[in-house]
Amino acid sequence: MAWNALYSSAFEKIRSRIRNVGRVLLAYNTNIDAVKYLDGGDLERRVEAVGKDEVFRYTDELPERIENVHQLLGSILWSIKRGKAAELFVESCSTRFYMRRWGWDELRMGGQVGIMANLLGGVYGVPVIAHVPQLSRLQAGLFKDGPIYVPRVENGKLKLLHPRDFSGDEENCVHHIYEFPRGFTVFDLKAPRENRFIGSADDYNPNVHIRPEFHEHFEEIAGEAEVAIISGLQTLTKENYHEPLETLRGHLEVLEERGVPAHLEFAFTSDEKVRKALVDMLGLFHSVGLNEVELASIMEVLGNRAIAKKLLTNDPVDPVTVTDAMFKLAEKTGVKRIHFHTYGYYLVLTGYKGEYVRDALLFAALAAAAKAKLGDVRNIDDVAKAMDVPVNERVGGVEEALAEQYGMREGIAEVNGHQLAFVPTRIVVRPKSTVGIGDTISSSAFVGEFALR
Incomplete structure (x- = not known):
């Protein structure tokens, strides 16, 4: 055809x-996406450091939410193993701190x-x-330039403004994105296609x-x-x-x-x-x-x-x-x-x-x-x-x-x-x-x- x-x-x-x-x-x-491009050697070292057996428990079935670093790393491996995207809420403050210390390569919308x-x-x-x-x-x-509007109420009246004209400075909502390419290999897992795992770390x-x-x-x-x-x-x-x-x-x-x-x-x-x-x-x-x-x-x-x-x-x-x-x-x-x-x-x-x-x-x-x-x-x-x-x-x-x-x-x-x-x-x-x-x-x-x- x-x-x-x-x-x-x-x-x-x-x-x-x-x-x-x-x-x-x-x-x-x-929210704001903090994007990390995974490195196989670095990820293996992190898994070994916290306990490979405990981490691998989560490669077959995702937890409902992330409550510790084992679940975070295991969920990332779940996505790599299948080449599938997944997103889970990170409830644990210590795990959020772990992700911030792990860092990111770029920030995006x-x-x-x-x-x-x-x-x-x-x-x-x-x-x-x-x-x-x-x-x-x-x-x-x-936000890009263009006809993008957010509502703002002034003196009881609704106005539609571009986000940069909103004149507010509220909290940052950051989500951590762990990206991997097709063929990415960690331990004996090989990603059949490119994808990512998302750890949502805002309330x-x-x-x-x-x-x-x-x-x-x-x-x-x-x-x-x-x-x-x-x-x-x-x-x-x-x-x-x-x-x-x-x-x-x-x-x-x-x-x-x-x-x-x-x-x-x-x-x-x-x-x-x-x-x-x-x-x-x-x-x-x-x-x-x-x-x-x-x-x-x-x-x-x-x-x-x-x-x-x-x-x-x-x-x-x-x-x-x-x-x-x-x-x-x-x-x-x-x-x-x-x-x-x-x-x-x-x-x-x-x-x-x-x-x-x-x-x-x-x-x-x-x-x-x-x-x-x-x-x-x-x-x-x-x-x-x-x-x-x-x-x-x-x-x-x-x-x-x-x-x-x-x-x-x-x-x-x-x-x-x-x-x-x-x-x-x-x-x-x-x-x-x-x-x-x-x-x-x-x-x-x-x-x-x-x-x-």
């Missing part, structure tokens, strides 16, 4: 229309809201309203701290938005999730009243009770985005453990198993759009039809490849620089399986009254970084759909 022609056409369509999208509301998590705000507003020129839990000078300085995002401006003026804020993307719920626990999810429910009801479709970016949620509560709320969303680890974790709470296991067994992930899981999720929740992204390909199951769904995926795949290739995408024309990145060579079997099972042609099939859209991705062999690629994919595809409608 002439995927290059489809890629080129999709990019040109969206580039010419994306600024027609109205304001995008982004909530709730923004972090949090799904922060990354999406810089992409949508700073790169695409789509105006965004971002919820920032704590707006320090360092955090504000990490605002894990509790989904929502600013007073959002509590008191949400109806007015929602009235300024055309679409919404919700994220940052992944570190909630059974002890603290009730109030944030009730607030979220209220926000979703307001968005629904105003006809603002909302997408949930479903990051890995270790607490099973919270996961189940989020699944129970999915019917209030228009859309959800997830990868194979996150989809498997949802299948587990729905009682489909056999499917969950199969999702994590094959590489590339079996697309028929993925589609089966997506249908089960759609049937259970009523969510109209499920966006699945994995290394090598993307699938979207929708209750509506149109080539624009596939074209938005192609644009998202190109944006993700550009971010992997360049590290920082400065403007929308930079996205086109990924056209020379080759389409995934290993995706042929995936495409054939979809054609055989569902009669898919040119990345589109009709299945049980739904549309299934598929695209192969472009693979950057040695990416500059993997942080934020999932957020780039999901926000580009979701907003891209509205640009083309």
Whole structure:
């Protein structure tokens, strides 16, 4: 199939229309990423120093949260062993101190809201309203130029300002990102692909701290938005999730009243009770985005453990198993759009039809490849620089399986009254970084759909 022609056409369509999208509301998590590029020898020495046997206990199953250095190092090894991303809240003060002493190689904008705000507003020129839990000078300085706004209330009136004009100096919320490349080796573990482990070490995002401006003026804020993307719920626990999810429910009801479709970016949620509560709320969303680890974790709470296991067994992930899981999720929740992204390909199951769904995926795949290739995408024309990145060579079997099972042609099939859209991705062999690629994919595809409608 002439995927290059489809890629080129999709990019040109969206580039010419994306600024027609109205304001995008982004909530709730923004932080500062302290990125550490792992060194195998250094990591082995650290593991040996605290006790290899104790650390390796956590390479087969992640803890719910990080309570000591053994769990931190074991969780990093869990990600390396599988080439999978994971994020856990670091509860222990001594472990946070250990991470600070370990240090970092660079500081970047972090949090799904922060990354999406810089992409949508700073790169695409789509105006965004971002919820920032704590707006320090360092955090504000990490936002790009462009139509990026945060709410501020002055004399009882709501104003929308660029973060650098907020004139506040609140706390820094730092997350530690441990990145490794494909083939990274430590002890007898070898990473099958590049990825990272994230240790969340702030007390605002894990509790989904929502600013007073959002509590008191949400109806007015929602009235300024055309679409919404919700994220940052992944570190909630059974002890603290009730109030944030009730607030979220209220926000979703307001968005629904105003006809603002909302997408949930479903990051890995270790607490099973919270996961189940989020699944129970999915019917209030228009859309959800997830990868194979996150989809498997949802299948587990729905009682489909056999499917969950199969999702994590094959590489590339079996697309028929993925589609089966997506249908089960759609049937259970009523969510109209499920966006699945994995290394090598993307699938979207929708209750509506149109080539624009596939074209938005192609644009998202190109944006993700550009971010992997360049590290920082400065403007929308930079996205086109990924056209020379080759389409995934290993995706042929995936495409054939979809054609055989569902009669898919040119990345589109009709299945049980739904549309299934598929695209192969472009693979950057040695990416500059993997942080934020999932957020780039999901926000580009979701907003891209509205640009083309």
